[in-house]
Amino acid sequence: MANLVNLEAVSVNRGVRTVLDGISLGVQTGDRIGVLGLNGSGKTTLLSVLAGLVPPDSGRVAVSRGTTMEVVTQGGELPPGDTVREVVLARFGDGDHGWASDSAVRGILDGLGLSAIGLDSPVDRLSGGERRRVALAAVLVTPDSPTDILVLDEPTNHLDIEGVAWLAEHLLSRRSALITVTHDRWFLDAVATTTWEVVDGTVYIREGGYSDWVFARAERLRLDRAAEDRRKNLARKELAWLRRGAPARTSKPRYRIDAAEALIADVPEPRNVVELHTFARRRLGKDVLDVEDATATVPTPDGDRVLLDDVTWRIGPGDRIGLVGVNGSGKSTLLRVLVGERPLESGVRKVGSTVRIGYLSQAVAELPADLRLIEAVSEIAGTVNLGGKDLTAGQLAERFGFTNAQQWTRVGELSGGERRRLQLLRILMAEPNVLVLDEPTNDLDTDTLSALEDLLDSWPGTLLVVSHDRYLVERVTDDVVALFGDGRITGLPGGIDEYLRRRREGAAATARPAAGRPGLPGPAAPAAPTALDPGEARQLRKDLQRLEKKMESLQRKESDLHRRLADVGADFAAAAAMDAELRSVLGEREDVELEWLGVAEKLEQG
Structure with a gap:
């Protein structure tokens, strides 16, 4: 190498x-x-120095002869x-x-959605997110020899989940070395073989991606007796979650679980979904947010597009739902409908x-610029109960990364991330x-992000x-739904993996590109299946809701039987009867x- x-x-x-x-x-x-x-902390400065954009105040940056960098x-x-x-496409020359x-x-x-933007679109008229995707595409398109080093500062900003997955797969297929600053933990786990952590002007180097870094930092903080307890506890709890882990991670663990046992032995169990649901019902009651027979539209440059088409969706107490979809699919508009900021065209x-x-x-949102940060928090409330614990405004601010000194900064002087x-x-x-x-x-x-996930993980309301x-969606939610642009809200029992699979299958079914230049007509697509009668579709949606309620009821019965079995003691006859009942419920x-x-499946095909 x-x-x-x-x-x-x-x-x-x-x-x-001193930044570095x-x-x-x-x-x-190949790094x-x-x-x-x-x-x-100096991450962007480090990349700028490495790329030759910013000269160091002292020291030396040596680039091997002939090395190409984007x-x-x-x-x-x-x-x-x-x-x-x-x-x-400037590298191909005019007329090429x-x-x-x-x-x-x-x-x-x-992959970066530029075909949808249009190659002849002036860049001056593009949004910030579109301009960023254009800049990223410009360095990835290499007509001659591949670039030796790619230096990417927050490349996943303005990309949806599908775009992030595509970018990770694309970067893994290249021979270029890669140095990237990113806050996307899933992306970092997918592409990185080494992690640089910038702390107080120093760079700690660790093998592996985000999962490995969580373990390495937790170990470093355990050995460093002067480290803050808050960070240590957060790292240990997140490490425990990684160990229990989403399916995408458990198939390829990259750190030794045995070495982590001492760190996570006393970490709380995963959130108790049944307990949180029960507590949420006490606080919320039976009804939370419902839309019935709802029709709503999304404004587009070409006119309004249907977002919801006669949809009924019920969100219950304690539900934890992640909503996914491509950029422009109407996710933000749907949230505005749910919170009452945007009216429905029809429905309730x-x-x-x-x-x-x-x-x-x-x-x-507009914030009181003249107030100090702690005052802006305290004017809402002096204390808050989260996860069964009472926290003062200052304690919650500290959990979100604001030190005691920073809490007295005026709101008008905060950065964009701090205001968020x-x-x-x-x-x-x-x-x-x-x-x-x-x-x-x-x-x-x-x-x-770790602090936010720690709070949301045990938050007993509806989310x-x-x-x-x-990473956040997989950690803090229990259910995933998607907007596929068909006027429905589609449940995804398989989570984000199922969403990406369906998107790939949909693209393969509709895209039949001709050999040669894009834009030429390809072979005719197969005939679409016969659409469902509106009455039949409505009945199928009602059947889905009925079955979902039945599944919830059976899940509650299953949890109750597990609890009773744990308390049955030496009454073997009662235990046998409950065990038989449990098997019946599971079936x-x-x-x-x-x-x-x-x-x-019938609804989707129709």
Whole structure:
């Protein structure tokens, strides 16, 4: 493996603050490095120095002769007046359409959604997210030899879950070395073989991705007796969750579980879903948020598009739901319908009498700029009960990464990420019993994300989350639903993996590209299945709701039998009778689930 870039005793100062203090490290052929650290710790500065964009105040940066490097910064600056085609395909030259027959180039354009934006669109008219995708595509399209090093600063920003999965797969298929700053933990686990953690001007180097880093940091904090207990506990709890783990992680563990036993021996058990549901019912009552026979639209440049088409959806006490879909599918609009900010075209929205909604939108709400941070939190409430614990405004602020000194900073002087955290703090201080969160992870670093997940993990209310952060969705929600653009809300028993599979199958069924240049008509698609009669479709949706209620009832009965079996003691006759009843309940639940899948398949095909 050849050395490509070396940093030798590099230091960078910003005023009186040392951002990088005598850093020495290197990048070799084939390295895939993820860079982690708190907001403001120096991650972007490290990438800028490594890429030659910022000179160090002292030390040396050595780049091997002939090494090619491509950089995507957070700014995403593009040449004014150019079109998407001129920026992304400039390397092919004017009039060179050789890219059209290159499946790799077409894959990049489609994977980043540029085909939908339009190659002839002026970049000056694009949104910030679209401009960022154009800048990313421009460095990934390489008509000649592949780039030696890709330096990407927050490449997953403005990508949906499907786009993040595509980018991870694409980067893994390249021979280029990769250095990326990212707050997307799933993405980091998928692509990184090494992690650099920037802390107090120093860079800690660890093998592996995010899961490995969680273990390594927990071990480092355990050995460091002067470390803060809060960070240690968060790392240990998250490590325990990783060990219990989502299916995507358990199939390829990259750290030794045995070595972690001492760290996680006294970590609380996973959240007790039945207990949280019971507590939520006491606080919320039976009804929470319902829409019945609802029709709603999403505004688009080409006119309104149907979002909901005669849909009935009931969200109950203690439900924890992740909502996914491609960018522009209407996820934010659906949340606005649920919280009452956008009216339905037809149908009814119902809200339970005891419901108190806390809604975090993507826009940073107006905040009292003249107040200090702690005052802005305290004006909502002095204390809050979360997860059965009473926390003062200062304690909750500290859990969200605001030190005692930072809590006296004026709100007007906070960064965008800090204002986002403050917005969420104020919502939680109002003690809602229904949380509706639209992209809550935007601008949050990994430590703050861990703190947020720690709170949400044991939060006993109803939770509805829209997020491109797959890690957060898999950790804090129990159910995933999707918007596929068909006017329905589709339940996904298989979670995000099922969502990605359905998206791939849908693309394969509808896309029949002709050989040669994109845009030419391909073979005719197979005839669509006969649409369901509206009355039949409505009956199938009612059947789904009936079966879902039955599954909930059987699940409650199953949990009750497990509890009674645990308390039965030495009464073997009673234990045998309950065991037989439990087996009967499990069999009935399996039959109901199969029936539900059959009805759902009929609806999807229709």
